[in-house]
Amino acid sequence: MTNNEMKLKDYGPHPFAVDLNQAAIKNVNYRTTLWTGDHFQVTLMAIPPNGGDIGMEIHHGNDQFIYLVEGVGHVQMGKDREKLTIDKDITPGEAIIIPDNTWHNVINVGDQVMKCYSIYSPVKHEHGVTESTKEEAIIQEGELEGSEE
Template sequence: MTIEDTGPRPQAFDLETETLKNPNYRTVAWSGTYLQVTLMSIPVNGVIGLEKHPDTDQFIRLDRGRGRAQMGPSKNELTFDQEVSDGWCVIVPAGSWHNVTNIGDEPMQVYTVYAPQHHKPGKVHQTKAIADADTDDAPADWSVQPEPVADQHA
């Protein structure tokens, strides 16, 4: 990786190249006052993970691979179900349960944009298991956040 999260300072990098090179489940690439960019690599048959962000809109774009995007009003009612591939995006409204599953035969390379910031600036998680176990992954104190409402994970 050749990028470094510079916090809310100006930044420019080749997003597609860095997304395709990212070997980690999640790498926080840039953290601003109001939004954040992360790069993700989801292994074959892996998942981003069923979750709901009550106050966070999310934009996910696939730069490599094939996935299945599911969303809905509850974790047991995923009424949106769409196959996605290279070049597709998934728009996740705040409060929607959502998951993206890698249904292809290669790692699925995606980048995500959260608004507001969702992870600790510069945080790198090599695997989903490491990310799930991390208790030190809160947004920066200097980011603008809504009143605290906990994310929910299935």
């Protein structure tokens, strides 16, 4: 099965092989879980252009890895929400590594949808989650950790 034929759904916890870049490009949802196992999870994200973002948040109990496939982003991170130590533009092929208990936001600063994939360890979202927009994600999962959003 090619990635064009592949349905974007949660294939975990079964063995699975995929071109993550192509799966991320194919994804049109804000968040789609692609694989959920016992110890980590892969999600695909499509962030709207011109200022769409993940939202400033902090995870307690999760490390996160984000790889940018398409678009132009900007990342802000730090242990103190009022004193962020990373403030950097990112382009396709670059990764963001977010340790546990680190404030972070990723903003789409371009004029096209930003496509990326994210790995959480341990698992962050319920198996099979698909959220078409950030607003839907907040309705389904609640406010972003540490924010009023």
